[in-house]
Amino acid sequence: MYTDNTSNIGNVLIVDDEPNALKILSAILSDKGFRIFDAMGMDSAITLMHKHDIDAIITDIKMTGGDGMVLFHYVKQHFSEIPVIFLTAYGNVDSAVSAITQGAFYYFIKPPDYMKLKGILARAVEQRQLRKEVRSLKTILAVKEKNHFIIGNNNKMRKILELIDSVKDSSSSVLIRGETGTGKELVARALHFTSRKKTTPFVDINCAAVPRDLLESELFGYEKGAFTGAFSQRTGKFEEASGGTLFLDEISELELSLQTKLLRVLQEREVERLGSNKRIKIDFRLICSANKDIRQEVREERFRDDLFYRINVIEIALPPLRERKDDLPLLVTEFMKEFCIRENKSISVSSDAMEILRDYYWPGNVRQLRNIIERAVVLASGQTLTIRDLPNEILSTYNHKPDNNSMRSLKEMEIQAVRNAIHECQGNKSKAARMLGISRKAFYKRLRELSVKSHV
Numbered sequence: 001m002y003t004d005n006t007s008n009i010g011n012v013l014i015v016d017d018e019p020n021a022l023k024i025l026s027a028i029l030s031d032k033g034f035r036i037f038d039a040m041g042m043d044s045a046i047t048l049m050h051k052h053d054i055d056a057i058i059t060d061i062k063m064t065g066g067d068g069m070v071l072f073h074y075v076k077q078h079f080s081e082i083p084v085i086f087l088t089a090y091g092n093v094d095s096a097v098s099a100i101t102q103g104a105f106y107y108f109i110k111p112p113d114y115m116k117l118k119g120i121l122a123r124a125v126e127q128r129q130l131r132k133e134v135r136s137l138k139t140i141l142a143v144k145e146k147n148h149f150i151i152g153n154n155n156k157m158r159k160i161l162e163l164i165d166s167v168k169d170s171s172s173s174v175l176i177r178g179e180t181g182t183g184k185e186l187v188a189r190a191l192h193f194t195s196r197k198k199t200t201p202f203v204d205i206n207c208a209a210v211p212r213d214l215l216e217s218e219l220f221g222y223e224k225g226a227f228t229g230a231f232s233q234r235t236g237k238f239e240e241a242s243g244g245t246l247f248l249d250e251i252s253e254l255e256l257s258l259q260t261k262l263l264r265v266l267q268e269r270e271v272e273r274l275g276s277n278k279r280i281k282i283d284f285r286l287i288c289s290a291n292k293d294i295r296q297e298v299r300e301e302r303f304r305d306d307l308f309y310r311i312n313v314i315e316i317a318l319p320p321l322r323e324r325k326d327d328l329p330l331l332v333t334e335f336m337k338e339f340c341i342r343e344n345k346s347i348s349v350s351s352d353a354m355e356i357l358r359d360y361y362w363p364g365n366v367r368q369l370r371n372i373i374e375r376a377v378v379l380a381s382g383q384t385l386t387i388r389d390l391p392n393e394i395l396s397t398y399n400h401k402p403d404n405n406s407m408r409s410l411k412e413m414e415i416q417a418v419r420n421a422i423h424e425c426q427g428n429k430s431k432a433a434r435m436l437g438i439s440r441k442a443f444y445k446r447l448r449e450l451s452v453k454s455h456v
Protein backbone atom coordinates (compact mmCIF):
# COMPACT_ATOMS: atom_id res chain seq x y z
CA MET A 1 0.00 0.00 0.00
CA TYR A 2 1.41 3.35 -0.76
CA THR A 3 0.17 6.85 -0.40
CA ASP A 4 -1.63 8.42 -3.29
CA ASN A 5 0.11 11.66 -2.63
CA THR A 6 1.42 13.32 -5.74
CA SER A 7 3.56 15.80 -3.83
CA ASN A 8 5.68 13.01 -2.34
CA ILE A 9 6.95 10.36 -4.71
CA GLY A 10 8.92 8.54 -2.04
CA ASN A 11 10.73 8.81 1.29
CA VAL A 12 14.48 8.87 0.78
CA LEU A 13 17.14 8.64 3.46
CA ILE A 14 20.48 10.27 2.64
CA VAL A 15 23.49 9.36 4.78
CA ASP A 16 26.71 11.37 4.56
CA ASP A 17 29.10 12.79 7.12
CA GLU A 18 29.67 15.98 5.14
CA PRO A 19 26.96 18.52 5.97
CA ASN A 20 27.41 20.33 2.67
CA ALA A 21 27.04 17.21 0.56
CA LEU A 22 23.85 16.41 2.49
CA LYS A 23 22.46 19.88 2.02
CA ILE A 24 23.01 19.99 -1.73
CA LEU A 25 21.63 16.52 -2.39
CA SER A 26 18.61 17.12 -0.13
CA ALA A 27 17.79 20.35 -1.91
CA ILE A 28 18.04 18.84 -5.38
CA LEU A 29 16.02 15.74 -4.57
CA SER A 30 13.27 17.45 -2.57
CA ASP A 31 12.89 19.71 -5.55
CA LYS A 32 12.20 16.61 -7.63
CA GLY A 33 9.37 15.55 -5.33
CA PHE A 34 11.12 13.16 -2.93
CA ARG A 35 10.70 13.59 0.81
CA ILE A 36 14.19 13.66 2.24
CA PHE A 37 15.45 12.47 5.61
CA ASP A 38 19.13 13.04 6.29
CA ALA A 39 21.58 11.49 8.67
CA MET A 40 25.22 12.30 9.38
CA GLY A 41 26.09 8.79 10.50
CA MET A 42 25.03 5.19 11.10
CA ASP A 43 23.17 5.67 14.37
CA SER A 44 20.88 8.44 13.28
CA ALA A 45 20.34 6.63 9.95
CA ILE A 46 19.14 3.53 11.79
CA THR A 47 16.89 5.56 14.06
CA LEU A 48 15.26 7.24 11.05
CA MET A 49 14.73 3.90 9.32
CA HIS A 50 12.82 2.60 12.30
CA LYS A 51 10.75 5.75 12.61
CA HIS A 52 9.79 6.44 8.99
CA ASP A 53 8.65 4.40 6.08
CA ILE A 54 11.82 4.78 4.02
CA ASP A 55 11.62 3.79 0.35
CA ALA A 56 15.29 4.11 -0.63
CA ILE A 57 18.65 4.94 0.93
CA ILE A 58 21.55 6.87 -0.59
CA THR A 59 24.72 6.48 1.41
CA ASP A 60 28.36 7.50 1.33
CA ILE A 61 30.88 4.71 1.94
CA LYS A 62 33.66 6.19 4.03
CA MET A 63 32.20 8.23 6.89
CA THR A 64 33.53 9.31 10.24
CA GLY A 65 30.28 8.24 11.92
CA GLY A 66 30.39 4.66 10.52
CA ASP A 67 30.97 2.73 7.35
CA GLY A 68 28.40 2.76 4.51
CA MET A 69 29.05 -0.94 3.90
CA VAL A 70 28.14 -1.77 7.49
CA LEU A 71 24.98 0.24 7.07
CA PHE A 72 24.22 -1.68 3.88
CA HIS A 73 24.51 -5.00 5.71
CA TYR A 74 22.25 -3.71 8.47
CA VAL A 75 19.62 -2.72 5.89
CA LYS A 76 19.90 -6.10 4.15
CA GLN A 77 19.25 -7.83 7.41
CA HIS A 78 16.52 -5.68 8.90
CA PHE A 79 14.89 -3.83 6.01
CA SER A 80 15.56 -6.13 3.10
CA GLU A 81 12.97 -4.41 0.90
CA ILE A 82 14.77 -1.04 0.93
CA PRO A 83 17.13 -0.52 -2.01
CA VAL A 84 20.52 1.04 -1.22
CA ILE A 85 22.38 3.36 -3.60
CA PHE A 86 26.03 4.16 -2.91
CA LEU A 87 27.66 7.51 -3.45
CA THR A 88 31.36 7.04 -3.26
CA ALA A 89 34.65 8.83 -3.72
CA TYR A 90 36.75 7.56 -6.61
CA GLY A 91 39.03 5.60 -4.29
CA ASN A 92 36.25 3.30 -2.99
CA VAL A 93 34.85 2.04 -6.24
CA ASP A 94 35.97 -1.51 -5.46
CA SER A 95 33.82 -1.78 -2.34
CA ALA A 96 30.88 -0.23 -4.22
CA VAL A 97 31.19 -2.81 -6.98
CA SER A 98 31.33 -5.63 -4.46
CA ALA A 99 28.21 -4.21 -2.78
CA ILE A 100 26.39 -4.41 -6.11
CA THR A 101 27.16 -8.11 -6.33
CA GLN A 102 25.65 -8.45 -2.86
CA GLY A 103 22.42 -6.80 -3.87
CA ALA A 104 22.98 -3.04 -3.63
CA PHE A 105 20.85 -1.15 -6.13
CA TYR A 106 23.42 1.14 -7.81
CA TYR A 107 26.52 3.23 -7.19
CA PHE A 108 27.61 6.68 -8.27
CA ILE A 109 31.04 8.25 -8.14
CA LYS A 110 31.00 11.67 -6.51
CA PRO A 111 29.99 14.15 -7.77
CA PRO A 112 27.06 12.31 -9.37
CA ASP A 113 25.13 13.28 -12.47
CA TYR A 114 21.99 14.49 -10.67
CA MET A 115 19.60 13.79 -13.53
CA LYS A 116 20.79 10.22 -13.70
CA LEU A 117 20.67 9.88 -9.92
CA LYS A 118 17.09 11.10 -9.92
CA GLY A 119 16.12 8.50 -12.53
CA ILE A 120 17.81 5.63 -10.70
CA LEU A 121 16.30 6.77 -7.40
CA ALA A 122 12.82 6.82 -8.90
CA ARG A 123 13.33 3.22 -10.02
CA ALA A 124 14.60 2.20 -6.61
CA VAL A 125 11.56 3.77 -4.91
CA GLU A 126 9.25 2.04 -7.34
CA GLN A 127 10.91 -1.31 -6.64
CA ARG A 128 10.48 -0.85 -2.91
CA GLN A 129 6.83 0.11 -3.27
CA LEU A 130 6.12 -2.87 -5.49
CA ARG A 131 7.82 -5.21 -3.02
CA LYS A 132 5.72 -3.79 -0.25
CA GLU A 133 2.56 -4.24 -2.25
CA VAL A 134 3.43 -7.83 -3.15
CA ARG A 135 4.09 -8.60 0.50
CA SER A 136 0.80 -7.10 1.54
CA LEU A 137 -1.08 -9.05 -1.14
CA LYS A 138 0.64 -12.25 -0.10
CA THR A 139 -0.42 -11.71 3.49
CA ILE A 140 -4.00 -11.13 2.48
CA LEU A 141 -3.98 -14.22 0.32
CA ALA A 142 -2.45 -16.33 3.08
CA VAL A 143 -5.07 -15.16 5.58
CA LYS A 144 -7.83 -15.80 3.08
CA GLU A 145 -6.59 -19.25 2.19
CA LYS A 146 -6.31 -20.21 5.80
CA ASN A 147 -9.85 -19.11 6.55
CA HIS A 148 -11.34 -20.22 3.23
CA PHE A 149 -11.74 -16.49 2.49
CA ILE A 150 -14.22 -16.26 5.34
CA ILE A 151 -13.31 -13.56 7.82
CA GLY A 152 -14.36 -14.16 11.39
CA ASN A 153 -12.89 -14.70 14.77
CA ASN A 154 -16.05 -14.57 16.83
CA ASN A 155 -16.85 -17.77 18.76
CA LYS A 156 -19.76 -18.77 16.57
CA MET A 157 -17.78 -18.04 13.42
CA ARG A 158 -14.84 -20.10 14.62
CA LYS A 159 -17.16 -23.04 15.26
CA ILE A 160 -18.55 -22.60 11.76
CA LEU A 161 -15.04 -22.60 10.27
CA GLU A 162 -14.28 -25.80 12.16
CA LEU A 163 -17.53 -27.34 10.98
CA ILE A 164 -16.76 -26.42 7.36
CA ASP A 165 -13.38 -28.00 7.74
CA SER A 166 -14.76 -31.22 9.13
CA VAL A 167 -17.58 -31.70 6.62
CA LYS A 168 -15.99 -30.37 3.43
CA ASP A 169 -15.03 -33.82 2.17
CA SER A 170 -18.22 -35.59 3.18
CA SER A 171 -20.96 -36.20 0.64
CA SER A 172 -23.80 -35.32 3.03
CA SER A 173 -26.17 -32.54 2.07
CA VAL A 174 -25.62 -29.20 3.74
CA LEU A 175 -28.18 -26.50 4.43
CA ILE A 176 -26.78 -23.04 5.04
CA ARG A 177 -29.12 -20.65 6.78
CA GLY A 178 -28.74 -16.98 7.50
CA GLU A 179 -30.08 -13.52 6.79
CA THR A 180 -29.21 -11.78 3.55
CA GLY A 181 -25.52 -10.91 3.22
CA THR A 182 -24.30 -13.16 6.04
CA GLY A 183 -22.07 -15.14 3.68
CA LYS A 184 -24.15 -18.18 2.69
CA GLU A 185 -22.76 -18.31 -0.82
CA LEU A 186 -19.26 -17.72 0.50
CA VAL A 187 -19.62 -20.75 2.79
CA ALA A 188 -21.02 -22.89 -0.02
CA ARG A 189 -18.01 -22.03 -2.17
CA ALA A 190 -15.62 -22.61 0.70
CA LEU A 191 -17.10 -26.07 1.23
CA HIS A 192 -16.47 -26.95 -2.38
CA PHE A 193 -13.22 -25.16 -3.11
CA THR A 194 -11.40 -26.37 -0.01
CA SER A 195 -12.53 -29.95 -0.49
CA ARG A 196 -10.61 -32.72 -2.19
CA LYS A 197 -13.02 -32.33 -5.08
CA LYS A 198 -12.21 -28.68 -5.69
CA THR A 199 -11.40 -29.29 -9.35
CA THR A 200 -14.80 -30.86 -10.04
CA PRO A 201 -17.69 -28.61 -11.17
CA PHE A 202 -19.35 -26.18 -8.77
CA VAL A 203 -22.73 -25.39 -10.26
CA ASP A 204 -25.06 -22.89 -8.67
CA ILE A 205 -28.57 -21.80 -9.39
CA ASN A 206 -30.63 -19.24 -7.56
CA CYS A 207 -34.14 -20.62 -7.15
CA ALA A 208 -35.53 -17.15 -6.39
CA ALA A 209 -33.95 -15.44 -9.39
CA VAL A 210 -34.97 -17.85 -12.15
CA PRO A 211 -38.62 -17.57 -13.27
CA ARG A 212 -40.65 -20.56 -12.17
CA ASP A 213 -41.41 -21.95 -15.60
CA LEU A 214 -37.75 -21.78 -16.59
CA LEU A 215 -36.41 -23.31 -13.41
CA GLU A 216 -37.49 -26.83 -14.21
CA SER A 217 -35.83 -26.83 -17.63
CA GLU A 218 -32.72 -25.21 -16.14
CA LEU A 219 -32.47 -27.98 -13.56
CA PHE A 220 -33.38 -30.96 -15.72
CA GLY A 221 -32.29 -29.85 -19.16
CA TYR A 222 -34.27 -30.70 -22.27
CA GLU A 223 -34.16 -32.36 -25.65
CA LYS A 224 -34.64 -30.48 -28.87
CA GLY A 225 -38.34 -29.92 -29.47
CA ALA A 226 -39.35 -30.81 -25.89
CA PHE A 227 -41.46 -27.65 -25.80
CA THR A 228 -42.04 -24.58 -27.94
CA GLY A 229 -38.79 -22.71 -28.02
CA ALA A 230 -36.58 -25.72 -27.30
CA PHE A 231 -34.61 -25.28 -30.50
CA SER A 232 -31.68 -27.32 -29.37
CA GLN A 233 -30.79 -29.80 -26.71
CA ARG A 234 -29.64 -28.47 -23.35
CA THR A 235 -27.91 -30.06 -20.38
CA GLY A 236 -29.51 -29.32 -17.03
CA LYS A 237 -27.81 -28.17 -13.84
CA PHE A 238 -28.23 -31.60 -12.19
CA GLU A 239 -26.20 -33.18 -14.96
CA GLU A 240 -23.66 -30.35 -15.10
CA ALA A 241 -22.99 -30.74 -11.40
CA SER A 242 -22.42 -34.45 -11.64
CA GLY A 243 -19.17 -35.42 -9.96
CA GLY A 244 -19.06 -32.09 -8.14
CA THR A 245 -21.30 -29.81 -6.11
CA LEU A 246 -24.76 -28.42 -6.82
CA PHE A 247 -25.58 -25.25 -4.89
CA LEU A 248 -29.30 -24.52 -4.78
CA ASP A 249 -29.42 -20.96 -3.56
CA GLU A 250 -32.59 -19.84 -1.78
CA ILE A 251 -34.20 -23.26 -1.90
CA SER A 252 -37.15 -22.10 0.23
CA GLU A 253 -38.40 -20.32 -2.90
CA LEU A 254 -38.77 -23.59 -4.80
CA GLU A 255 -42.42 -24.23 -5.57
CA LEU A 256 -44.08 -27.41 -4.29
CA SER A 257 -44.26 -29.28 -7.60
CA LEU A 258 -40.53 -28.77 -8.15
CA GLN A 259 -39.81 -29.77 -4.57
CA THR A 260 -41.41 -33.11 -5.34
CA LYS A 261 -39.32 -33.51 -8.47
CA LEU A 262 -36.14 -32.57 -6.66
CA LEU A 263 -36.88 -35.11 -3.95
CA ARG A 264 -37.21 -37.81 -6.57
CA VAL A 265 -33.89 -36.88 -8.12
CA LEU A 266 -32.20 -37.02 -4.73
CA GLN A 267 -33.74 -40.40 -3.93
CA GLU A 268 -33.08 -42.02 -7.26
CA ARG A 269 -29.88 -40.23 -8.21
CA GLU A 270 -31.12 -40.14 -11.77
CA VAL A 271 -32.61 -37.50 -14.04
CA GLU A 272 -34.54 -37.41 -17.24
CA ARG A 273 -34.23 -34.40 -19.50
CA LEU A 274 -37.54 -32.82 -20.46
CA GLY A 275 -38.79 -34.45 -23.60
CA SER A 276 -36.77 -37.61 -23.08
CA ASN A 277 -37.29 -40.79 -21.15
CA LYS A 278 -33.67 -41.75 -21.02
CA ARG A 279 -32.48 -41.95 -17.44
CA ILE A 280 -29.11 -40.38 -16.75
CA LYS A 281 -27.15 -41.32 -13.64
CA ILE A 282 -26.01 -38.35 -11.64
CA ASP A 283 -23.96 -37.95 -8.53
CA PHE A 284 -23.42 -34.62 -6.87
CA ARG A 285 -23.03 -33.15 -3.44
CA LEU A 286 -25.97 -30.93 -2.60
CA ILE A 287 -25.61 -27.63 -0.78
CA CYS A 288 -28.68 -25.47 -0.24
CA SER A 289 -29.16 -22.03 1.22
CA ALA A 290 -32.18 -20.36 2.76
CA ASN A 291 -32.64 -16.93 4.23
CA LYS A 292 -36.23 -17.58 5.27
CA ASP A 293 -37.00 -19.59 8.36
CA ILE A 294 -37.41 -22.84 6.45
CA ARG A 295 -38.78 -24.75 9.49
CA GLN A 296 -41.63 -22.28 9.59
CA GLU A 297 -42.19 -22.95 5.88
CA VAL A 298 -42.38 -26.66 6.71
CA ARG A 299 -44.86 -26.04 9.53
CA GLU A 300 -47.01 -23.97 7.22
CA GLU A 301 -46.78 -26.71 4.58
CA ARG A 302 -45.12 -24.55 1.99
CA PHE A 303 -42.04 -26.73 2.12
CA ARG A 304 -42.11 -30.54 2.06
CA ASP A 305 -40.86 -31.98 5.31
CA ASP A 306 -39.36 -35.07 3.66
CA LEU A 307 -37.32 -32.83 1.36
CA PHE A 308 -36.31 -30.66 4.30
CA TYR A 309 -34.85 -33.67 6.16
CA ARG A 310 -32.97 -34.73 3.09
CA ILE A 311 -31.31 -31.39 2.44
CA ASN A 312 -30.70 -30.63 6.10
CA VAL A 313 -28.31 -33.42 7.05
CA ILE A 314 -25.74 -30.87 8.13
CA GLU A 315 -26.96 -27.43 9.07
CA ILE A 316 -24.80 -24.34 9.13
CA ALA A 317 -26.53 -21.32 10.68
CA LEU A 318 -24.72 -18.05 10.01
CA PRO A 319 -25.26 -15.41 12.68
CA PRO A 320 -26.30 -11.92 11.61
CA LEU A 321 -23.55 -9.33 11.87
CA ARG A 322 -25.28 -7.55 14.74
CA GLU A 323 -24.82 -10.69 16.82
CA ARG A 324 -21.10 -10.81 16.20
CA LYS A 325 -20.07 -7.20 16.55
CA ASP A 326 -16.72 -8.35 17.98
CA ASP A 327 -15.79 -9.27 14.40
CA LEU A 328 -16.55 -5.81 13.09
CA PRO A 329 -13.07 -4.25 13.49
CA LEU A 330 -11.52 -7.29 11.83
CA LEU A 331 -13.94 -7.19 8.90
CA VAL A 332 -13.45 -3.45 8.52
CA THR A 333 -9.65 -3.85 8.55
CA GLU A 334 -9.71 -6.63 5.99
CA PHE A 335 -12.07 -4.81 3.63
CA MET A 336 -10.05 -1.61 4.07
CA LYS A 337 -6.90 -3.50 3.12
CA GLU A 338 -8.54 -5.00 0.09
CA PHE A 339 -9.99 -1.75 -1.26
CA CYS A 340 -6.93 0.36 -0.37
CA ILE A 341 -4.82 -1.93 -2.48
CA ARG A 342 -7.32 -1.79 -5.31
CA GLU A 343 -7.60 2.00 -5.14
CA ASN A 344 -3.91 2.48 -4.40
CA LYS A 345 -4.58 4.43 -1.23
CA SER A 346 -3.36 4.28 2.31
CA ILE A 347 -6.18 5.02 4.71
CA SER A 348 -6.96 4.21 8.31
CA VAL A 349 -10.34 4.38 10.02
CA SER A 350 -10.95 7.11 12.61
CA SER A 351 -12.16 5.95 15.98
CA ASP A 352 -15.40 7.95 15.59
CA ALA A 353 -16.19 6.24 12.31
CA MET A 354 -15.40 2.83 13.82
CA GLU A 355 -17.71 3.58 16.73
CA ILE A 356 -20.57 4.42 14.39
CA LEU A 357 -19.97 1.27 12.37
CA ARG A 358 -20.01 -0.73 15.58
CA ASP A 359 -23.28 0.80 16.72
CA TYR A 360 -25.18 0.28 13.50
CA TYR A 361 -27.82 -2.44 13.17
CA TRP A 362 -26.53 -3.89 9.86
CA PRO A 363 -29.73 -5.23 8.28
CA GLY A 364 -27.72 -6.09 5.13
CA ASN A 365 -25.01 -7.78 7.20
CA VAL A 366 -21.48 -8.31 5.84
CA ARG A 367 -22.46 -7.43 2.28
CA GLN A 368 -23.69 -4.03 3.42
CA LEU A 369 -20.54 -3.43 5.47
CA ARG A 370 -18.33 -4.39 2.56
CA ASN A 371 -20.19 -2.06 0.21
CA ILE A 372 -19.97 0.81 2.66
CA ILE A 373 -16.24 0.36 3.14
CA GLU A 374 -15.72 0.14 -0.60
CA ARG A 375 -17.64 3.37 -1.14
CA ALA A 376 -15.84 5.14 1.70
CA VAL A 377 -12.39 4.13 0.45
CA VAL A 378 -13.23 5.29 -3.06
CA LEU A 379 -14.55 8.64 -1.81
CA ALA A 380 -12.04 9.35 0.97
CA SER A 381 -9.62 12.07 0.00
CA GLY A 382 -7.35 12.14 3.05
CA GLN A 383 -5.48 9.44 4.90
CA THR A 384 -8.26 8.87 7.41
CA LEU A 385 -11.71 7.52 6.87
CA THR A 386 -14.00 9.77 8.88
CA ILE A 387 -17.69 10.04 9.67
CA ARG A 388 -18.06 12.25 6.59
CA ASP A 389 -17.16 9.31 4.38
CA LEU A 390 -20.06 7.21 5.70
CA PRO A 391 -23.43 7.21 3.95
CA ASN A 392 -26.55 8.80 5.42
CA GLU A 393 -28.29 5.47 5.95
CA ILE A 394 -25.80 4.81 8.73
CA LEU A 395 -25.50 8.30 10.14
CA SER A 396 -29.24 8.94 10.35
CA THR A 397 -29.95 5.90 12.50
CA TYR A 398 -26.97 6.81 14.63
CA ASN A 399 -28.25 10.32 15.32
CA HIS A 400 -31.69 9.06 16.25
CA LYS A 401 -30.59 6.42 18.66
CA PRO A 402 -31.92 7.24 22.11
CA ASP A 403 -28.80 6.41 24.06
CA ASN A 404 -25.57 7.97 25.25
CA ASN A 405 -24.54 8.78 21.75
CA SER A 406 -27.45 11.05 21.04
CA MET A 407 -26.98 12.61 24.48
CA ARG A 408 -23.47 13.35 23.41
CA SER A 409 -24.53 14.91 20.16
CA LEU A 410 -27.05 17.07 22.04
CA LYS A 411 -24.20 18.30 24.17
CA GLU A 412 -22.18 18.98 21.06
CA MET A 413 -25.05 21.00 19.61
CA GLU A 414 -25.23 23.04 22.80
CA ILE A 415 -21.51 23.71 22.74
CA GLN A 416 -21.81 24.76 19.13
CA ALA A 417 -24.69 27.15 19.95
CA VAL A 418 -22.70 28.73 22.79
CA ARG A 419 -19.64 29.07 20.57
CA ASN A 420 -21.65 30.62 17.75
CA ALA A 421 -23.23 33.14 20.13
CA ILE A 422 -19.85 34.22 21.54
CA HIS A 423 -18.46 34.49 18.06
CA GLU A 424 -21.37 36.53 16.77
CA CYS A 425 -21.16 38.90 19.74
CA GLN A 426 -17.41 39.21 19.21
CA GLY A 427 -16.57 37.83 22.61
CA ASN A 428 -19.06 39.95 24.54
CA LYS A 429 -20.53 37.39 26.91
CA SER A 430 -23.38 39.50 28.27
CA LYS A 431 -24.54 40.05 24.72
CA ALA A 432 -24.12 36.36 23.88
CA ALA A 433 -26.18 35.42 26.95
CA ARG A 434 -28.94 37.80 25.86
CA MET A 435 -28.84 36.36 22.37
CA LEU A 436 -29.40 32.85 23.74
CA GLY A 437 -32.13 34.21 26.03
CA ILE A 438 -30.46 33.29 29.33
CA SER A 439 -28.99 35.32 32.20
CA ARG A 440 -25.29 36.17 32.27
CA LYS A 441 -24.90 34.01 35.36
CA ALA A 442 -26.62 31.05 33.73
CA PHE A 443 -24.50 31.58 30.63
CA TYR A 444 -21.25 31.33 32.61
CA LYS A 445 -22.56 28.24 34.36
CA ARG A 446 -23.29 26.61 30.97
CA LEU A 447 -19.81 27.55 29.81
CA ARG A 448 -18.27 25.76 32.76
CA GLU A 449 -20.50 22.72 32.45
CA LEU A 450 -19.85 22.35 28.78
CA SER A 451 -16.18 23.17 29.32
CA VAL A 452 -16.20 25.67 26.48
CA LYS A 453 -13.14 27.86 26.68
CA SER A 454 -14.34 31.44 27.17
CA HIS A 455 -11.95 32.87 24.62
CA VAL A 456 -13.65 31.10 21.68
Ligand SMILES: Nc1ncnc2c1ncn2[C@@H]1O[C@H](COP(=O)(O)OP(=O)(O)OP(=O)(O)O)[C@@H](O)[C@H]1O
Pocket residue numbers: 149150151152178179180181182183184185186187291366367370
Ligand atom coordinates in the same frame (compact mmCIF):
# COMPACT_ATOMS: atom_id res chain seq x y z
N1 LIG B 1 -17.36 -13.75 6.92
C1 LIG B 1 -17.13 -13.07 5.79
N2 LIG B 1 -15.87 -12.73 5.46
C2 LIG B 1 -15.61 -12.06 4.33
N3 LIG B 1 -16.53 -11.67 3.46
C3 LIG B 1 -17.80 -11.98 3.72
C4 LIG B 1 -18.17 -12.70 4.90
N4 LIG B 1 -19.51 -12.86 4.89
C5 LIG B 1 -19.94 -12.29 3.77
N5 LIG B 1 -18.93 -11.76 3.06
C6 LIG B 1 -19.03 -11.00 1.79
O1 LIG B 1 -20.29 -10.37 1.79
C7 LIG B 1 -20.92 -10.47 0.52
C8 LIG B 1 -22.21 -11.22 0.63
O2 LIG B 1 -21.96 -12.59 0.94
P1 LIG B 1 -22.83 -13.77 0.32
O3 LIG B 1 -23.20 -13.46 -1.09
O4 LIG B 1 -22.14 -15.03 0.59
O5 LIG B 1 -24.11 -13.61 1.25
P2 LIG B 1 -25.49 -14.41 1.22
O6 LIG B 1 -25.73 -14.88 2.59
O7 LIG B 1 -25.43 -15.44 0.14
O8 LIG B 1 -26.51 -13.26 0.87
P3 LIG B 1 -27.99 -13.38 0.14
O9 LIG B 1 -28.89 -14.07 1.09
O10 LIG B 1 -28.37 -11.95 -0.04
O11 LIG B 1 -27.77 -14.11 -1.13
C9 LIG B 1 -19.90 -11.12 -0.38
O12 LIG B 1 -19.14 -10.13 -1.03
C10 LIG B 1 -19.02 -11.92 0.58
O13 LIG B 1 -17.75 -12.09 0.05
Ligand SMILES: [Mg+2]
Pocket residue numbers: 184185249
Ligand atom coordinates in the same frame (compact mmCIF):
# COMPACT_ATOMS: atom_id res chain seq x y z
MG1 LIG C 1 -26.60 -15.60 -1.62
